[in-house]
Amino acid sequence: xxxxxxxxxxxxxCAQAADRVEAxxxxxxxxxxxxxxxxxxxxxxxxxxxxxxxxDARMGAALTLDDWxxxxxxxxxxxxxxxxxxxxxxxxxEQGLDSASDYDLSLDALxxxxxGGVLSHPLSFADVTVTxxxxxxxxxxxxxxxxxxVSAAGSDVSASATLDYHFSEDKILDYPVDVPAGTGFTAGVxxxxxxxxxxxxxxxxxxxxxxxxxxxxxxxTGCINLGSSAGExxxxxxxxxxxxxxxxxxxxxxxxxxxxxxxxxxxVRAQVYQHGLYRRLxxxxxxxxxxxxxxxxxxSTHQLxxxxxxxxxxxxxxxxxxxxxxxxxxxxxxxxxxxx
Numbered sequence: 001x002x003x004x005x006x007x008x009x010x011x012x013x014c015a016q017a018a019d020r021v022e023a024x025x026x027x028x029x030x031x032x033x034x035x036x037x038x039x040x041x042x043x044x045x046x047x048x049x050x051x052x053x054x055x056d057a058r059m060g061a062a063l064t065l066d067d068w069x070x071x072x073x074x075x076x077x078x079x080x081x082x083x084x085x086x087x088x089x090x091x092x093x094e095q096g097l098d099s100a101s102d103y104d105l106s107l108d109a110l111x112x113x114x115x116g117g118v119l120s121h122p123l124s125f126a127d128v129t130v131t132x133x134x135x136x137x138x139x140x141x142x143x144x145x146x147x148x149x150v151s152a153a154g155s156d157v158s159a160s161a162t163l164d165y166h167f168s169e170d171k172i173l174d175y176p177v178d179v180p181a182g183t184g185f186t187a188g189v190x191x192x193x194x195x196x197x198x199x200x201x202x203x204x205x206x207x208x209x210x211x212x213x214x215x216x217x218x219x220x221t222g223c224i225n226l227g228s229s230a231g232e233x234x235x236x237x238x239x240x241x242x243x244x245x246x247x248x249x250x251x252x253x254x255x256x257x258x259x260x261x262x263x264x265x266x267x268v269r270a271q272v273y274q275h276g277l278y279r280r281l282x283x284x285x286x287x288x289x290x291x292x293x294x295x296x297x298x299x300s301t302h303q304l305x306x307x308x309x310x311x312x313x314x315x316x317x318x319x320x321x322x323x324x325x326x327x328x329x330x331x332x333x334x335x336x337x338x339x340x
Contacts, residue, residue: 019066024313024335025059030278030301033087035326043094045326049084052277056256071118075137078111079253081277089151089159098155105149105161110253112142112212114184127195137184139212142168144251149224149233158227162234163242165220166249175244177218186210198265206256217249269297280329301329313337 031039032050039053060073082090085103092099116137123130149161165172168179187209192202222242223234236242254276262269271282284297284307292310297318299305305318318331 018064018339020064020337020339021061022064022335022337023061024333024337025057026331026333027055027057028331029055029057030280030329032328033091035321035328036330037325037327043091047087047091050087051081051084053078053080054275054278055079056275067122069118069120071120073116073118075114075116076112077114077253079276080107080109080111082107085151086147093157099151099153101153103151105147105151105159107145107147109143109145110251111144112139112184114139116184118186127193129192129194131190131192133188133190135184135186135188137186139182139184139214140168142166142182142212142214142217143171144249152227154227156227160225160232160234161223163220163222163224166214166217166251167220168214168218170218170220170244173220173244175218175220177246179214179216179218179246182212182214182217184210184212198263200262200264202258202260204256204258206258207253208255210252212251212253214249214251216246218244218246219249220244267293299329303329303331305331311339 029036031053032048033039033053034043034047034050035045036055038045055076055078057076058073060071062069062071083104083106086105086107089099089103089105091097114137116135118133118135120131120133123132144167145163145165147161147163149159151159163172168177170177186207188204188206189208190202190204192200194200220242222240223236224240225232225234225236226239257272257274259272260269261271267286267288269282269284269286271280271284273280273282279300281300282297282305284295284305286293286295286307292308295305295307295309297303297305297307299318302320303318304320305316307316308314313336314333316331316333318329319327320329321327324330
């Protein structure tokens, strides 16, 4: 029984030993100021001043033959970082509320939708297995931008900020553009170590190297001055002035770090996950049953996780609220697989 549990636990930590085909999807999201649902639809629910919103969702299929794995996927990626003052200012504007104090405003936005493929192959060295991966994508929709400024307290909107914004569709000023698809390159690595009795360890660095090339991207750079109370950080003619057009643009996204340690005699797993400002510590316990491995996990993000992994697939759901509509930290992973 112990050997069976150990084998199941090691599936995510090692290269696939058997030929297999798999299809599934995963969603990993976290939002500090509001629920993930409100982050998408409008900030009308419970609010806490926050610094980031993060989501990485993928849907696709993978084929493994002779230890080579090819995965075809669609990817939706969003990572917004902002000052706490920016989150308060934005919510006040959404709800028509007065600003109680002056705020420093800063926002960095990274977001895209892409389709592509990822190739990986394990390399074994005694007790260490290194699995590099490379991915190529076509980027169809994207929003990249930076805003920096200040706002003033009061019942009227008063703010001054600089804007540097690159897009496939202008969601601020509706500047018309017809941009071609961009390209994306990513490279990552997974290192698994099995040299200690009863312990298994792995470190995965996703998007370790990456570059997103966007030819003829739409852009707007300029200065925004609203009201008259905020100290101006830039000069504008009227409420706003600047320049819009198209031009080549390239950028990158932060690396994702996933470190895991498994103590196999008790089927217990500890995990550290980080993407930029988003960090999570986790502990998971698994039990082998007649329907596969069942697990429960607890997380520093106040999530409770339920997990199942069997011969023909896996399913995991992690949430900080049983009402998923109100969740600020949510993860869902589901897949069907067949090995031969």
